[in-house]
Amino acid sequence: MNFYAIRAIYLFEMARTWRTLLQSIVSPVISTSLYFVVFGAAIGSRISEINGISYGAFIVPGLVMLSLLTQSISNASFGIYFPKFVGTIYELLSAPVSYLEIVIAYVGAAASKSIILGVIILATAALFVPLQVQHPVWMLLFLVLTAVTFSLFGFIIGIWARSFEQLQLVPLLIVTPLTFLGGSFYSIDMLPPFWRTVSLFNPVVYLVSGFRWSFFGVSDVNVGISLGMTLVFLAACLAAVWWIFRTGWRIKV
Amino acid sequence: MIVMQPIISVSNLSKTYASGFSALKNINLDIRRGEIFALLGPNGAGKTTLISVICGIVNPTSGTVLADGHDIVRDYRAARTLIGLVPQELTTDAFETVWATVSFSRGLFGKPANPAHIEKILKDLSLWDKKDNKIITLSGGMKRRVMIAKALSHEPQILFLDEPTAGVDVELRRDMWEVVRLLRETGVTIILTTHYIEEAEQMADRVGVISHGEIILVEEKAELMRKLGRKQLTLQLQQPLEQVPPALSSHGLELSEDGNELIYTYDTQGERTGITALLKDLNDAGIRFRDLQTKQSSLEEIFVNLVSERR
Structure with missing residues (x-):
C-alpha cells in the first residue's frame, strides 16, 4: 500500500478546501441558514407538528442530507475532473499508485469535507431550533455512509464528464430533484398513496428517513431498510468504480 | 566481458x-x-x-x-x-x-x-x-x-x-x-x-x-x-566559371549559380576522399581559388534525409 501517495492526494485535496473556504464551507452554511429562515421560521410557523416534532426541527436531517449529497458529489467530481481537464492526471497515471489507493484518497478527502460541512450545518441548525439526537452512533453511521457513497458517485461523474457542463448535469437534473422529492422537507406519509409509492423508488427517501430516525426515533421507512438501501447504493458505486479502473474507461486510452 | x-x-x-x-x-x-x-x-x-x-x-x-x-x-x-x-x-x-x-x-x-x-x-x-x-x-x-x-x-x-x-x-x-x-x-x-x-x-x-x-x-x-554524414568542400574561386571544365567532370563537382564557388561532396567513410586528386586536377586546369571551407552535415540534415527516404 502506497500510504505516502494516499496522504499526498488527501492533503492536496483538503488544501483546496481551505483555499476555497468561502465556496466550500461558508456558502453552504449561508444557504442552509436561509432554508431555516424561510422554511423553519416564516413558513414552518404555520405548519403543525409532524409526528410530534416541530417543523423547524423536522427539516434539520433533510437539510443536512441535502448538503451532504450535493457537496459529496460536487467535491469528488471536481477533484478528479479538474486533473483531467488541466492535464495533470498524467502524474497520477504514471505514479506507483493502485486504483484502490486513488479512490481511497480522492473519495476520502471528498467525504471528509462533506462530513465536516454536515457537522457545521448541524451546529448552525442548533442555533435556530432545539435539536436532539436519540441515536448518535446511527446518526454518525448514516452521515459517514452517505458521504462516502455519494463521494463515490461524484467520483464516477467526474470520470464520466467531458466538460464542466456535464459535470453539473447529473447533480442539477437528477440529484437535486431527487433530494427535494426525497422527503427532506416533508414526511412521505403526507403524500397521496400513488406518489408515496413512487417516492419509494427514490433512494434519497431511505437516506433522509434513516437519518431522521437517528435524530427523532421516527421514520417514513424502517431503519433497517434505509441502511440496506444505502449499502446497496454504496455497493453499486463501488462496482462501477472497480469497472472504470479495470477498463480504464475515460481515463486511459 | x-x-x-x-x-x-x-x-x-x-x-x-x-x-x-x-x-x-x-x-x-x-x-x-x-x-x-x-x-x-x-x-x-x-x-x-x-x-x-x-x-x-x-x-x-x-x-x-x-x-x-x-x-x-x-x-x-x-x-x-x-x-x-x-x-x-x-x-x-x-x-x-x-x-x-x-x-x-x-x-x-x-x-x-x-x-x-x-x-x-x-x-x-x-x-x-x-x-x-x-x-x-x-x-x-x-x-x-x-x-x-x-x-x-x-x-x-x-x-x-x-x-x-x-x-x-x-x-x-x-x-x-x-x-x-x-x-x-x-x-x-x-x-x-x-x-x-x-x-x-x-x-x-x-x-x-x-x-x-x-x-x-x-x-x-x-x-x-560518421556513417551518414557527408562533408562538403567549398572552393571560392579567384575567377568565376561558366561551367565545370570537362577535365574535372569525374569529380562530380557542383558550380554555384554565380560561378564563384565549386562544391565537392565526399563521403567521410570512404577510404579516400579524393581531395588530393581534385586539388591536383584543379591546379592542372589552371583554376585558382582564394579560400576553401569544409562543412559537416548536421544531424538535422541526416534526420530529414532519413525520414524522407522512408516516405
Whole structure:
C-alpha cells in the first residue's frame, strides 16, 4: 500500500478546501441558514407538528442530507475532473499508485469535507431550533455512509464528464430533484398513496428517513431498510468504480 | 566481458487506438543505463505515445516493456518508482505553490517527505527564490523547470523529457542542457524527444529515429554522424566559371549559380576522399581559388534525409 501517495492526494485535496473556504464551507452554511429562515421560521410557523416534532426541527436531517449529497458529489467530481481537464492526471497515471489507493484518497478527502460541512450545518441548525439526537452512533453511521457513497458517485461523474457542463448535469437534473422529492422537507406519509409509492423508488427517501430516525426515533421507512438501501447504493458505486479502473474507461486510452 | 542489462527494454510493442490508428508498430528498443538517448521523429511519429506507454499513461495493445527488469504492467509499482516524466504540455496545478506541488509529487511516488532533497532540486533548477510563488505567476520557462523538479522529486533513475525545451528561450535552453548533463553525471538515464535537432546533437549519446510508429534507426550519435554524414568542400574561386571544365567532370563537382564557388561532396567513410586528386586536377586546369571551407552535415540534415527516404 502506497500510504505516502494516499496522504499526498488527501492533503492536496483538503488544501483546496481551505483555499476555497468561502465556496466550500461558508456558502453552504449561508444557504442552509436561509432554508431555516424561510422554511423553519416564516413558513414552518404555520405548519403543525409532524409526528410530534416541530417543523423547524423536522427539516434539520433533510437539510443536512441535502448538503451532504450535493457537496459529496460536487467535491469528488471536481477533484478528479479538474486533473483531467488541466492535464495533470498524467502524474497520477504514471505514479506507483493502485486504483484502490486513488479512490481511497480522492473519495476520502471528498467525504471528509462533506462530513465536516454536515457537522457545521448541524451546529448552525442548533442555533435556530432545539435539536436532539436519540441515536448518535446511527446518526454518525448514516452521515459517514452517505458521504462516502455519494463521494463515490461524484467520483464516477467526474470520470464520466467531458466538460464542466456535464459535470453539473447529473447533480442539477437528477440529484437535486431527487433530494427535494426525497422527503427532506416533508414526511412521505403526507403524500397521496400513488406518489408515496413512487417516492419509494427514490433512494434519497431511505437516506433522509434513516437519518431522521437517528435524530427523532421516527421514520417514513424502517431503519433497517434505509441502511440496506444505502449499502446497496454504496455497493453499486463501488462496482462501477472497480469497472472504470479495470477498463480504464475515460481515463486511459 | 560483462554485458550490462539495459535499463529499459521494449519488446514487440504495438499500440493501436480504438479508431484503428496504429501509433506504434512492433517497437524493439533497448536504452542503456546512464546514457542520454534522443528520440527524434516528425510530428505524429509516435514519440509521445511510446513514452506514454512506458510511463503507464497509455495501455499497450501488445508487447512488453521492462524498466530495470520490472514489467511496467505486472510490476508497475517497482517500474514506475524508477521513472520520472516531464510531459510535453505545461500541465501544472496553477494555484499551488512551487514547494507544495513538488512535495506532492514526491509523496505521490511513495517517498517520505525530504525537505532537504526538495530544496536541493529547487536550488539546482534556480527555483529556490520562487518556492513560495503560485505556479500561475511563473513564466513559461519557470513552469517548465517546475515540471522537471516534480519529475525529479522522487529521485528517479530514469527520466523522460518530452520536448523539454519547447517554447523556452535560447538562454534557458542552454541552462536546461546543463541541468540534464549534471543529472547524467549523477547516474540518471535520460530519454528525450525533441524537435530541436541541435539539442540531440549537443547532448545525446545515442539517437533513435521513429517515423510512422516504427523505429527506423538506433545509432551512436557520433557513429550516425560518421556513417551518414557527408562533408562538403567549398572552393571560392579567384575567377568565376561558366561551367565545370570537362577535365574535372569525374569529380562530380557542383558550380554555384554565380560561378564563384565549386562544391565537392565526399563521403567521410570512404577510404579516400579524393581531395588530393581534385586539388591536383584543379591546379592542372589552371583554376585558382582564394579560400576553401569544409562543412559537416548536421544531424538535422541526416534526420530529414532519413525520414524522407522512408516516405
